[in-house]
Amino acid sequence: MTTDEPDHQPRGASAAFRQDLGGEWQLAPSVSEAWRFRRLHAETGQEVGAFARTAWIPARVPGSVHADLLRAGLIRDPNEGLASLEAEWVSARQWVYRRTFRVELPASARLHLCFGGSDYGGDVFLNGALLGTLAGPHTPVRFDISGLDRGAEHLLAVLLREPPPEAGQLGRTSETRTLKPRYGYWWDFATRLIHIGLWQDVILEADAGTAVLDLFARADLDADLRRATVRVDVDLGGDTTVPVTVSLIHPDGRQDETRTTTRSATFELQDPEVWWPAGLGAQPLYRVRASVPGGASIERCLGIRTARLVHNAASLERGARPYTLEINGKALYARGFNMVPVDMIPGRDGVAERERALAEYALAAHANLLRFNGVAPIASDTMLDACDELGLLVWQEMPLTSSGTDNVPPTSPEFLANLDRDLPALVRRLRNHPSVVLLGAGNELTDERRRPADEAHPTIRRIQDHITALDGTRPFLPTSPSGPEYDLSVDAATGRPEDLHDVHGPWHYRGAHDSYRPHVLSRALAHSEFGCQAASRETTLRRYLTDGSPWPMDDTNPQVVHHGEWWLMRHRITEVFGPVDDLGTYVLLTQAAQGDVLRHALGWNRSRRDECSLALIWQLGEPWPNAHNTSLIDYDLKPKLAYYRCREANAPVALHLGLPGPVGKGHLTAAPQVLADTTGSGELTLTLHSLTGMTLQHETRSMIWPAAGQPLNVTLPEEPALLRAELLGEDGVLLARAEHWVARDQPQPFAALVGMPRTRLTLEQRGSRLVVRNAGVHVAPWVSLESPSDVLEDFSDSGFNLLPGEEHEVGVTLRGPEVGVLAVPLTVRALNATPLDLLWETP
Known part of the structure; x- marks a missing residue:
């Protein structure tokens, strides 16, 4: 049977x-x-x-x-x-x-x-x-x-x-x-x-005639967080009159126990240990266990917290949905990443370890929300457990997605029968995880005219009904984007800004103007998916593009097309940097461009924090080694330079210079602003440096935050220049740093960087820190660090710039089978410097 x-x-x-x-x-x-x-x-x-x-x-x-x-x-x-x-x-x-x-x-x-x-x-x-x-x-x-x-x-x-x-x-x-x-x-x-x-x-x-099939534990938490009622429902198969023992195991190991014949139990907690997202508090986990005599027990985790979507003033004024996540009564600005599987082959060795590593990379980049897109399976148990433990909030969509030709949710009897059969198990898998705070029907679902679909569509309403019946404790969104505009486009931003509620895009690198302008103009309440592509690390490309040379990186190379035909960008790199004829330089320039665009987008979204509730990069990782892709971490778990720029923009204290983009007609108008999770004050220094390191402009101003940025004129020299901003706290400690390459608006505005004279780097290990020094007489752009392919790396910075004679200390943490046993070679390179290797000894 x-x-x-x-x-x-x-x-x-x-x-x-x-x-x-x-x-x-x-x-x-x-x-x-x-x-x-x-x-x-x-x-x-x-x-x-x-x-x-x-x-x-x-x-x-x-x-x-x-x-x-x-x-x-x-x-x-x-x-x-x-x-x-x-x-x-x-x-x-x-x-x-x-x-x-x-x-x-x-x-x-x-x-x-x-x-x-x-x-x-x-x-x-x-x-x-x-x-x-x-x-x-x-x-x-x-x-x-x-x-x-x-x-x-x-x-x-x-x-x-x-x-x-x-x-x-x-x-x-x-x-x-x-x-x-x-x-x-x-x-x-x-x-x-x-x-x-x-x-x-x-x-x-x-079993002896009765089996515990599942349990659902949820907590009703008082507004003052001082009292919680834990309710446990137990699903039984067989003789349902058998008494069930339900145990609540506290984070410290203490245990409360009750027996019930009603398949439900209640526990009252005074001063419960409350589960918080990363950055707001700890993540204590309770466990709930149900058992019957002569049968296997089932155990699930429980985090005591509340989660809902609330309005900010802008969403309320526009008559939009609420998009601000409120956890335990505290509204937060949601920042993070869209997630896809770590591998095309779930049975491949090491998948669970890769999932955990990717979650830890997200946390280290100051993420607090991960969106698991409806194009892929729901998050695995390994990933959900990691999010529970690390405090990463999860927005999970059901596995239903857009298709390009049409994005209309299906209504056929065959699909609906499969939906009714399969969806309940998905909801049951998700509902006990405290990290899961938002559920959606699917990705980019629309009507026939490409307007985002809503609960009026019968299939979306059916999905919502399943979720409500089996869970009902989490907010629900019909799809993302949820409209009424689908895309963040210049036309929408200039003509229909009030219709920018939850939007997607753009995703492609389109040069020194069009890559930046939509984000400056945006009035989106939620920016749940946007990105920019770059090439994978050179070592990753050479490891996987094995049916010939990985160069040239364009549509004349079948391997490059096969590994990411949607994301070719050599033509754009030529437009901005001039002709590039070698793989290493090309990779570095694509990654620098990606990082600059994404930091720009994150900064402009976060600067509108009173209006914009969330910003999520598409995408953190990738399941297959692409030649070009919008991922921040390539298939070998090697962070691209954009990962560090996103970490910089999402940090508890970050600098947003308010630039319209990297190029201007003789000058650029900045509006420096401190983006922080708490109030504060300090001193901001901005300097503009030539390619030889000469200081062309120097500005110092007192800053308080939160506060809008005040205009500052940056005069552009004939050649590209490095604009550097540093924020010191009242105690003189460096709180945030940002560097931008800027140039005059002209064809191939940054070509002079590619043609710079060579400089020379030196390396020295000082305990757990790597000291990189520019021993030449020209600036070293985009100094980047890399460990071998089988080593997980965590650098405190990468993709930074060094003036002549300047040194920079980078914290180094490495993990891998040989770390601590053998010295690990670290490679350091810059745009105009020969790559150097240093054997890193684990301190």
């Missing part, structure tokens, strides 16, 4: 009643029903004959077919060169997973075979007999196998059918059939690699 019961997850289940059937399995492909003809589901051996015997492939469960084929050497790594094209056949097959097992659990009244989810669906056979059908990738399924012989060995086989024929990025949302995430069907940040696999847990569970 098959029952699609509430979210059955083995996390926290009692080991005595649970047997993990994950680990080593066998895998074989099948064209149509060749598996049935060969009886792969029913027989463990095949006789020699005219038909070749099946060559079984070692497999891992949970896992992915692509990962198993890669480990077996049967496909090239799809990350390399054009190899993903060679792997597209994988999703055009059915796949048979199988293993044998014996029941190792004690005798019990019932036994269930439980699947956490399969991608995409399939049939389950036990000892050759059809047991039942698996649903989509999100939906857990339980099979009652209570009569199974406890003394025999059993053959378990799972037949996964071909994935459904969904569209890639340029298709029709209205024709979407399923909730299978569509990024693998080809997207601007991902190749076409349609995932298939038994990618969630497979377990046996024994």
Whole structure:
């Protein structure tokens, strides 16, 4: 018997009643029903004959077919060169997973075979007999196998059918059939690699007649944060009259316990430990456990906090939705990133570690909100756990997304049936995580005229109804952008500024004018997605563009096109910097341009904090090594220079110079402003330096904040110049720093930087800090640091500029298997300096 019961997850289940059937399995492909003809589901051996015997492939469960084929050497790594094209056949097959097992659990009244989810669906056979059908990738399924012989060995086989024929990025949302995430069907940040696999847990569970299937714990917190009521609802399967023991485990290990026959329990807390977002307080986590006699327990986390969207004065005045997140009664300015998966192959080794690393990079860049876009799967348990622990708020959209041709939510009976089947399990997976504070129906959903859709659309309303019924504790947005304007464009900003509520874009680098102007003009209440592209690190490019040279980085190079055809920018770099003929220089210039645009956008949004509630960069990481992409951290987890500029702009105290852009007609008008989370005062120094380091302009002014910036005229010399701003507190301590390259508005305004005479850098390790010195007579632009590909790096700064004779200390933190055992080579380069290596000894 098959029952699609509430979210059955083995996390926290009692080991005595649970047997993990994950680990080593066998895998074989099948064209149509060749598996049935060969009886792969029913027989463990095949006789020699005219038909070749099946060559079984070692497999891992949970896992992915692509990962198993890669480990077996049967496909090239799809990350390399054009190899993903060679792997597209994988999703055009059915796949048979199988293993044998014996029941190792004690005798019990019932036994269930439980699947956490399969991608995409399939049939389950036990000892050759059809047991039942698996649903989509999100939906857990339980099979009652209570009569199974406890003394025999059993053959378990799972037949996964071909994935459904969904569209890639340029298709029709209205024709979407399923909730299978569509990024693998080809997207601007991902190749076409349609995932298939038994990618969630497979377990046996024994019980005495009743099973705890799930629990939902939520806290009602008083406005003064001094009292909380924790309510726990328990989902049971079987005899629901059995008493349930519910335990509340405090962060310090203390435990409250109650027994109930009503499937619900309540705990009253005085002076609870309140969960806060990063930067506002600590992240204490309670645990809630439910158990019944003779069965496995289920445990979930609980963070005691409130979350809602509230109006600011601007959204209220415009009649817009509220966009300001309020946590525990405190409104915050939300800043952070849009998130996509860390890998196209969920079963690849090290995915969980990469997810944790990316969350830590987000935190280090002062993020407090991450948006998980509807083009991808919902955030993994690993990522959600990390966000709970680190205080990163999560905006999670359901896996429904735009398509380009149309973005209209589907209404077909087939889609709605899949929605009703699959969505509840997604909501159950999310609802116990305190980090999840905002839910959405999907990404960039619109009507036929490309106006953002809302709750009046029946499919969006249906999604909202599911979320309300199963959760109802979090604010909901129908989609993002939520309109009435879709894009941040110059036309909208100048003609319809009051209609800029929640907007997306722009995303492309368009030179020294058009990349900057929309952000200056913007009156958006929420800027939930915008970006700018750059090339990956040179070492990353050489590691993955293996079917020839990575140069030239334009559409004459098939590899460069294959790894990011939407994001080519060599023509734009030529427009701004003049001709560039080598890969290293090109990479550095693209990353410098990306960083400058994104810092500019973040600064202008944050300077309108009373009007704009949030600003989220598209995107933090990438699931596949792109040649060009809008990611801030490339596939090898190497931060681009833009990561450091975004960290600078989002810091608790940041400088926004209020520049309209990097070029002007003889002068630029700045309006320096301190962007800070708290009030303060200090002294601001601005200096303008020539390419030889000569001081061309020097200004000092007292600053208080918050306060609007006051105009300051910057006279532009004939050649590009470095504008540097430094903010000192009342105690003389450096609070913030910002550097901008500026130039006269002319063709190729920054070409002189590329043609600068060479300078020379020197390196010295002083404990945990690296001292970089410019020993030449010309400025060293964009000094950048890099560690080897297998080392996670955290530098206090990168992409800075050094005047002649100047030195800069950079904090260095490295993590990796050889860090602390062997010296790690660090590479330091600048636009006009030969790269230098230094062997870094862990202090």
